[in-house]
Amino acid sequence: MRLFKLLIILGFVGLLMSQEQQPPAQGSGTEQEEEVVEKAEYSIDDAIKPITDVSLAPFEPIDSLLYRKERKLELRLPKTIEEEIRKVIKLENLFIRQPVYPINVYKQVPLNVGEFNKKYRNVKDWKIEIYDSWGNKLKEYSGKGKLPDYVYWDGKDTKGKAVVEPGQLFHYRIIVSDGRETRRELSKPFSVKGYYYEEGGYKYTIVDIGDVFERGFAVFREGQEDRIIEALNILKENYPWTAPIEITYYPSPEAMGVMEERMRILKQFIMSRLPIEEGNLVLKPGYYEGGGIKLEKIVIKFK
Numbered sequence: 001m002r003l004f005k006l007l008i009i010l011g012f013v014g015l016l017m018s019q020e021q022q023p024p025a026q027g028s029g030t031e032q033e034e035e036v037v038e039k040a041e042y043s044i045d046d047a048i049k050p051i052t053d054v055s056l057a058p059f060e061p062i063d064s065l066l067y068r069k070e071r072k073l074e075l076r077l078p079k080t081i082e083e084e085i086r087k088v089i090k091l092e093n094l095f096i097r098q099p100v101y102p103i104n105v106y107k108q109v110p111l112n113v114g115e116f117n118k119k120y121r122n123v124k125d126w127k128i129e130i131y132d133s134w135g136n137k138l139k140e141y142s143g144k145g146k147l148p149d150y151v152y153w154d155g156k157d158t159k160g161k162a163v164v165e166p167g168q169l170f171h172y173r174i175i176v177s178d179g180r181e182t183r184r185e186l187s188k189p190f191s192v193k194g195y196y197y198e199e200g201g202y203k204y205t206i207v208d209i210g211d212v213f214e215r216g217f218a219v220f221r222e223g224q225e226d227r228i229i230e231a232l233n234i235l236k237e238n239y240p241w242t243a244p245i246e247i248t249y250y251p252s253p254e255a256m257g258v259m260e261e262r263m264r265i266l267k268q269f270i271m272s273r274l275p276i277e278e279g280n281l282v283l284k285p286g287y288y289e290g291g292g293i294k295l296e297k298i299v300i301k302f303k
Contacts, residue, residue: 097237100230105194105207106155109164111172111187114149120176120183123147127175133189138163138170147176155195164195166208167295193227196234202303203238207231210252210296218261225269231300232273243303245276248286252296259285266298 113128127142128151138157155164164170169189176183194207212224239245249266251259267283274281288294 097233098229100226100233103230104192104227105196105205105230105234106192107196108152109155109192109195111151111153111190112149113147113151113172113174116174116176116185117147120147120178122178123176124179125177129173129175131171131173132163133169133171147174155192155197162195162197162199162204164192164197164206165295166193166195166206166297167191167210194231202301205231205234205300206297207300208295208297213255213258213262213296216254216258218258218265220265220269228266228269228298229273231298232270235274235300235302239302241276244280244282245274246301247281247283248299248301249283250286250288250295250297250299253294255296 111128111130117123123146125142125144126147127140129137130139130153131137139153140158141151141153155162157163169191171189172187174185174187194205196203196205198204207227207230209227212220212227214221235245247266247270249259249263251262255262263283263285267281270283271278271281286299
């Protein structure tokens with residue numbers, strides 16, 4: 001009897017297990033409909049999140065986003081190929097600042113007055129007076145305590161006018177006092193090969209080029225064209241790349257015969273190192289009026 005009950009129980013368990021392993025019937029419409037509804041709800045909910053207008057196609061928001069990004073990229077691109085090429089040319093080797101040593105074109109002329117500290121000790125007050133070669137007093141600097149290593153002259157007189165002429169001789173008088181005694185001494189004469197200054201809304205660079213050319217010829221002396229490169233380096237740092245550049249060439253009396261050829265060489269040399277249109281560079285001859293020193297120089301002027 002017990003055996004019979006055990007067989008009935010085992011048979012019933014086997015029947016249940018066989019029903020669980022069977023796939024759902026093809027005709028089971030209720031279970032299939034629930035499955036489709038669940039998938040549809042998930043897909044619809046997920047798709048409508050980025051859509052604000054139900055009349056749009058499903059991928060239109062993504063297309064609009066890509067278009068806006070593409071449009072922003074177009075606005076950053078150059079309008080013309082020529083414009084981009086011009087920018088690239090400006091970054092070529094000869095445009096990059098070419099180092100030149102020693103420096104001979106100054107905006108602030110350094111006066112080495114510190115060397116007098118070895119001679120004059122216990123200085124309480126000092127004064128530096130700068131003179132031109134005719135003995136005219138141009139500028140004055142003063143201070144307390146020992147002399148500084150350098151006094152930097154801006155190349156202008158007391159009225160603010162630029163007075164430096166490349167090649168012209170200058171000197172300064174040093175006046176020192178220790179509280180009991182005042183002593184004076186003149187410096188050795190000095191000259192300036194180049195000078196950069198601003199005046200009347202214009203910027204000027206004056207360079208002595210008397211040693212740049214071979215005497216009597218329109219040919220650069222070896223290595224001396226660095227003086228012109230140094231002036232162009234200053235121009236590259238300050239030029240706005242919009243205004244015209246005016247360069248005036250003042251020949252020395254003995255260079256009058258080769259003036260035009262030297263001007264042609266100067267223009268060719270400058271144009272090869274500046275990315276500007278030829279029409280924006282004006283190179284013309286200059287002439288000295290009256291007496292005074294007549295040194296060979298170029299004056300670069302721009303606004």
